[in-house]
Amino acid sequence: MxxxxxxxxxxxxxxxxxxxxxxxxxxxxxxxxxxxxxxxxxxxxxxxxxxxxxxxxxxxxxxxxxxxxxxxxxxxxxxxxxxxxxxxxxxxxxxxxxxxxxxxxxxxxxxxxxxxxxxxxxxxxxxxxxxxxxxxxxxxxxxxxxxxxxxxxxxxxxxxxxxxxxPATLQDTNTFSDKDYFSILMSEIHGIKSAISERDKLNQPIKRLIGSNKKVQYRTYHYYIYFEENNSSQALKSFSEILIENFSLNEVRFTSSDSISISSNEEISELAFFELANSSNLKIKQIEELPF
Incomplete structure (x- = not known):
């Protein structure tokens, strides 16, 4: 042929x-x-x-x-x-x-x-x-x-x-906004975290066998975030919901309309905080990581 x-x-x-x-x-x-x-x-x-x-x-x-x-x-x-x-x-x-x-x-x-x-x-x-x-x-x-x-x-x-x-066609990524790319990025991060979480679950029986006589210590990360003044309650709510969706948090508490305290099972970078705040139309003035 x-x-x-x-x-x-x-x-x-x-x-x-x-x-x-x-x-x-x-x-x-x-x-x-x-x-x-x-x-x-x-x-x-x-x-x-x-x-x-x-x-x-x-x-x-x-x-x-x-x-x-x-x-x-x-x-x-x-x-x-x-x-x-x-x-x-x-x-x-x-x-x-x-x-x-x-x-x-x-x-x-x-x-x-x-x-x-x-x-x-x-x-x-x-x-x-x-x-x-x-x-x-x-x-x-x-x-x-x-x-x-x-x-x-x-x-x-x-x-x-x-x-x-x-048939279906691919969208031109040149038309994507920063928000579109950030949404994709956070989706990828969430997927990676889920995969790691599933892997850790599968490894738990092995960890128990290997480390049954060892005391496992877990660290909790505490953050205090100060925002610029005059923030809407909706913007703060959106920020907290995005945090809860993308990170393993123990607690999110609004101490005032201009600040929030966060207790997390994982370390969160300042860059992530700033990007998430920006997507919620908030401006961060200062981030403190508490040593306890």
Whole structure:
């Protein structure tokens, strides 16, 4: 089969697949699937394979991953294990009507909602001959999908299946205000905190075993914040609600219309206080961290 050549700067193929180890598989299984089957198939089809953990830019990592997910001209989605994050990312590719090749391990139960789509299976034993055969099969589907896109044909597209004329589009971030970026930043911080909190919960049994004979000490941080005069009660309420939403606080108490005391289980930077106050239309005059 002859493939029409199209010169494009971005030839990434985003690999949507489980990243973390799964209890039903040996440790490192999906990393081997990526390195031994999916990545070589991409390269043979003329694409540069990219996985979520390859995205290493220094700014907001989740946004980088989503941007790469949506900007890559091709993607492979591994449906094995029915991973929720995998299905979410597949849904985003569908919403933006981006071509995606579906693959799954032999024996994976079919998912009802995408059962009408074409998918390619690979074998999980990672036997040398099977690996080479599976690479070739996936490479062929990638090339056929690329050709179909060039010919304007539908490939695993819910948008075209439902005759939706306008798929989703990305908003120009040049139009974002400082408030928009700050909102995104706080959302990312909240997500990181939640992930750390979940990790700590999982580690608690281990910590109890290791440190059962040790006394654990926790620190509480106390802050006293003075604002410029003549602040509205609504602005102060908004400031306290944002603090409660984004930090683990023990107490928030208004000592007057111009000051507030905060007791927190975690350290809060002055920059965070100033940014949060600014978003609530408040001006901070002074911040004191109390030594107890």
């Amino acid at each position: 002859v493939i029409k050549k199209e010169k494009i700067e971005n030839n990434d193929c985003f690999i949507i697949m489980p990243i973390a180890d799964h209890p039903d598989y040996k440790n490192g299984h999906f990393k081997r699937v990526y390195e031994d089957i999916l990545a070589p198939a991409c390269r043979s089809a003329g694409y540069n394979p990219v996985r979520a953990d390859d995205v290493t830019q220094a700014n907001l990592i989740h946004l980088d991953i989503l941007q790469k997910l949506l900007e890559s001209p091709m993607a492979i989605c591994d449906l094995s294990t029915r991973n929720p994050n995998v299905l979410f990312e597949l849904g985003l590719r569908q919403a933006f009507d981006k071509p995606t090749v579906l693959v799954q391990e032999v024996g994976t139960p079919k998912i009802f909602d995408i059962n009408m789509f074409r998918y390619t299976e690979y074998r999980n034993g990672l036997d040398y001959r099977d690996v080479l055969s599976d690479q070739l099969s996936i490479q062929k589907v990638l090339e056929e999908t690329q050709q179909a896109v060039l010919d304007g044909k539908s490939v695993n597209s819910i948008i075209k299946l439902l005759s939706i004329t306008s």
